[in-house]
Amino acid sequence: MAVQLNAQKREDLTKSVTQEIRKSGRIPAVVYGKDKESRTISVDSVDLVKTVRDEGRNAIISLKVEDGSAVDVMLHDYQIDPLKDDVLHADFYIVNMAEEMDVDVSVRLEGESKGEKEGGVLQQPFYEILVRAKPRDIPEEIVVDVSDLDVNDSLSISDLKVTGNFEFMVEPDTTIASVVPPTTEEDLDTEADESGEPEVINEKSGSEES
Structure with a gap:
C-alpha cells in the first residue's frame, strides 16, 4: 500500500508567493507523467522529508491533492539549498503501477x-x-x-x-x-x-x- 502525502494546489507561481510558501514550511512542487498534464502543488516539508526517510527514495506515494484527487507518484527529483540544506523544490512523477x-x-x-x-x-x-x-x-x-x-x-x-x-x-x-x-x-x-x-x-x- 502506498504511503499518503497531502498536497495543496499552487496556482499563483509568482516569486513572492513561492517565497511565502517556503516561509510557511511548505515546498513548491510539480506533478507530471507520461501523457499527463503537469500540475503545480505544494507539500509540507516535514511530511515529505519524513516520508523519504522512512519509506526510501523510491517509495510509491499516494499524493492526495486538496480537491480530492489522488495519484500514485514517485519523488523524481528535488533541489536543496546548499547553505541551509533545505528542500527548495520537488518533482513528482506519476507512475503506472502495471508498467516497468x-x-x-x-x-x-x-x-x-x-x-x-x-x-x-x-x-x-x-x-x-x-x-x-x-x-x-x-x-x-x-x-x-x-x-x-x-x-x-x-x-x-x-x-x-x-x-x-x-x-x-x-x-x-x-x-x-x-x-x-x-x-x-x-x-x-x-x-x-x-x-x-x-x-x-x-x-x-x-x-x-x-
Whole structure:
C-alpha cells in the first residue's frame, strides 16, 4: 500500500508567493507523467522529508491533492539549498503501477571483508545501480555481503543473487566491490619518484648557446 502525502494546489507561481510558501514550511512542487498534464502543488516539508526517510527514495506515494484527487507518484527529483540544506523544490512523477520503469537503487555493502582484516582496502565504485521493475517491485536498496572478499578479490553484478522481481540494467561484469592491497611505503616512494621533475635531454650548456 502506498504511503499518503497531502498536497495543496499552487496556482499563483509568482516569486513572492513561492517565497511565502517556503516561509510557511511548505515546498513548491510539480506533478507530471507520461501523457499527463503537469500540475503545480505544494507539500509540507516535514511530511515529505519524513516520508523519504522512512519509506526510501523510491517509495510509491499516494499524493492526495486538496480537491480530492489522488495519484500514485514517485519523488523524481528535488533541489536543496546548499547553505541551509533545505528542500527548495520537488518533482513528482506519476507512475503506472502495471508498467516497468528504470530507476537508480542505492547499493549498501555489508560485513567486513577478509581482505580488510589483512590490511586491504575495500573499494565501492558505485553507490547506485540502475534496475528495471514495476513500481511496487522496486527494491529499497541492494545489499551486498562482502565478508568473503579477500585481497585482490572483487564482486560483479553477475555474482549477485536477485531475490525480487527486478533486473539489473548494467553489464554483468560491472564491479560492485573489490579489495585492493594496502599501500606500502615502497609504493609511496615509487609514486614520488614517478612524479618527480622529468630529466631534460639535450639541454645546451651556457657555452654552447649562440
